[in-house]
Amino acid sequence: MAKIEVNKLNLWYGDFHALINVSASFIEKKITAIIGPSGCGKSTLLRAFNRMNDLIEGVRTEGEIIIDTENILANGTDLVSLRKKVGMVFQRPNPFPLSIFENVIFGERVHGENLKRDNLERIAEESLRAVLLWDDLKDKLQKPALGLSLEQKQRLCIARLIAVKSDIVLMDEPCSTLDPQATARIEELMRELKDKYTIIIVTHNMQQAARVSDDTGFMLLGELVEFGRTDDVFTRPKDKRTEDYITGRYG
Amino acid sequence: MRNPKRNQKIAFFFLFLATLLIVVPVGMVVVIIVVKGLPAINWQFLSDIPRQGMRAGGIFPAIVGTVYLVLGAIIFALPIGLLAAIYLSEYAKENLLNRMIKLSIVNLAGVPSVVYGLFGLALFVVFFKFGASILSGSLTLGIMILPIIITTSREALESVPQSFREVSLSLGASKWQTIRHIVLPNAIPGIITGTILGIGRAAGETAPILFTVAAFYLPQLPKSIFDQAMALPYHLYVISTQVPNVDEKIRYGTALVLLTLVLFMNLTAIIIRYKFRKKKKW
Numbered sequence: 242m243a244k245i246e247v248n249k250l251n252l253w254y255g256d257f258h259a260l261i262n263v264s265a266s267f268i269e270k271k272i273t274a275i276i277g278p279s280g281c282g283k284s285t286l287l288r289a290f291n292r293m294n295d296l297i298e299g300v301r302t303e304g305e306i307i308i309d310t311e312n313i314l315a316n317g318t319d320l321v322s323l324r325k326k327v328g329m330v331f332q333r334p335n336p337f338p339l340s341i342f343e344n345v346i347f348g349e350r351v352h353g354e355n356l357k358r359d360n361l362e363r364i365a366e367e368s369l370r371a372v373l374l375w376d377d378l379k380d381k382l383q384k385p386a387l388g389l390s391l392e393q394k395q396r397l398c399i400a401r402l403i404a405v406k407s408d409i410v411l412m413d414e415p416c417s418t419l420d421p422q423a424t425a426r427i428e429e430l431m432r433e434l435k436d437k438y439t440i441i442i443v444t445h446n447m448q449q450a451a452r453v454s455d456d457t458g459f460m461l462l463g464e465l466v467e468f469g470r471t472d473d474v475f476t477r478p479k480d481k482r483t484e485d486y487i488t489g490r491y492g
Numbered sequence: 493m494r495n496p497k498r499n500q501k502i503a504f505f506f507l508f509l510a511t512l513l514i515v516v517p518v519g520m521v522v523v524i525i526v527v528k529g530l531p532a533i534n535w536q537f538l539s540d541i542p543r544q545g546m547r548a549g550g551i552f553p554a555i556v557g558t559v560y561l562v563l564g565a566i567i568f569a570l571p572i573g574l575l576a577a578i579y580l581s582e583y584a585k586e587n588l589l590n591r592m593i594k595l596s597i598v599n600l601a602g603v604p605s606v607v608y609g610l611f612g613l614a615l616f617v618v619f620f621k622f623g624a625s626i627l628s629g630s631l632t633l634g635i636m637i638l639p640i641i642i643t644t645s646r647e648a649l650e651s652v653p654q655s656f657r658e659v660s661l662s663l664g665a666s667k668w669q670t671i672r673h674i675v676l677p678n679a680i681p682g683i684i685t686g687t688i689l690g691i692g693r694a695a696g697e698t699a700p701i702l703f704t705v706a707a708f709y710l711p712q713l714p715k716s717i718f719d720q721a722m723a724l725p726y727h728l729y730v731i732s733t734q735v736p737n738v739d740e741k742i743r744y745g746t747a748l749v750l751l752t753l754v755l756f757m758n759l760t761a762i763i764i765r766y767k768f769r770k771k772k773k774w
Contacts, residue, residue, distance in 0.1 A: 291662060293658065293661070293662060296658070296661065298585075320664075321664045321665075321666060322664070323664075324661065324662055324663065324664035325663075325664040328662065328663065329659075329662040331655070331658070331659065331662075333655065335655045335656070335659050337656060337659070337660075337674060338656075338678060347660070347663060347665075347673070348663050348664065348665075350673065351660075351663070351664065351665045351669050351673065352664060398659075401663065402663070405663055405664060
């Protein structure tokens with residue numbers, strides 16, 4: 242079932258046409274990778290799903306993005322509930338300069354009605370367990386999050402999303418600052434999270450896309466050139482440009 | 493013959509000399525005031541009222557007056573300055589109105605302090621009929637230190653990385669929640685630094701309080717914010733120029749108390765900033 246349905250999405254930064262007629266369906270509880278060279282619009286597409294592009298001045302969009310039957314580009318969209326539902330993991334692990342505990346429960350502090358200690362502790366434990374950090378960090382919850390390793394920080398950022406109870410997790414090159422071992426472990430985590438979450442990952446790394454994703458989209462100069470099953474995109478690309486890119490002829 | 497090595501030595505010498513010249517006056521001011529003022533400092537000087545036409549006794553009312561004035565100025569200037577800084581750093585878009593606001597702040601910082609004094613006299617003392625009072629003096633000093641507080645607070649807010657705001661918004665926090673939970677807490681040390689610098693400035697200025705609050709001689713402590721008060725900088729002016737035959741010791745003692753107060757404030761600001769920089773990891 243399609244969790245996100247994109248219809249003829251166009252986006253401009255001022256005069257620059259950054260997304261051109263993008264249409265695609267992102268399937269529920271699957272990992273969809275978006276690949277393409279720098280500046281092709283893949284991060285812009287990702288940021289359209291939680292309306293983070295709104296923060297940039299002079300952005301204009303046309304078309305539809307339907308998430309659970311609702312067009313989130315419509316004027317009346319409640320950005321708070323949209324962003325609770327559609328969480329984002331950034332390229333650079335970016336925990337707040339707070340304790341590990343306060344990082345995980347940040348969403349609850351902002352949205353929650355039940356701020357009792359035991360509820361917060363339960364949320365922190367569940368979320369840290371989901372990203373396999375609980376055993377390592379359960380005795381250091383009050384330590385500053387900025388002291389963690391990069392991989393732990395990135396896991397913590399994912400835990401922070403899980404605590405908000407997102408159903409869609411957008412990942413913008415989540416492993417680009419990590420070493421290969423840490424990357425492999427984060428990919429493992431993504432496969433585990435797939436049971437509960439719809440994951441869309443933007444990546445520079447084609448091997449990563451091939452390893453973790455079910456579907457893959459290839460973008461070039463603002464267009465979604467190819468979109469389909471990952472196996473098909475990598476082994477039998479329909480478009481010449483996709484073939485050139487994945488065989489390393491440019492990008 | 494060109495001799496780059498010798499030229500470099502000469503240049504270095506003059507650069508160093510110019511830099512050294514900055515240190516000399518500061519050092520001399522402190523040394524002279526400490527040497528001449530220290531003999532006057534004792535418990536009676538700090539806790540007694542002035543006696544014998546200010547030629548003896550202490551300066552307690554002036555110390556208290558300065559503390560009241562500074563507190564009043566901060567109570568007034570900190571909330572307004574902080575809210576304005578939040579607006580300018582987080583909400584203001586680049587347009588004509590906001591450019592005018594920013595220009596006004598820069599100009600406010602450049603207004604001579606005696607002009608503030610006259611302005612305070614016209615607005616608070618006369619127009620609002622607060623009379624020469626702690627209230628009028630505090631408000632005048634408050635306006636004077638507003639630009640310091642706004643500028644330093646804005647810098648502190650803007651130095652909080654943009655990525656923190658993005659993450660917070662991406663987690664569904666509203667703009668105000670982001671400011672309250674993420675931006676402000678990380679900016680507080682910078683805001684405190686600015687506030688203390690403002691306090692130091694307010695404590696040391698004579699001209700703004702000259703027409704708005706300062707009493708020539710008032711042997712009792714003020715009872716309400718509508719009373720006049722003595723204040724250290726003005727008291728120093730009075731005993732140095734208006735009252736004949738005041739012992740040099742007393743004048744320098746007063747100067748020492750004022751200097752210590754201001755330097756202490758600045759030192760506190762420096763320490764807070766230093767600790768904050770050490771702690772900051774992003």
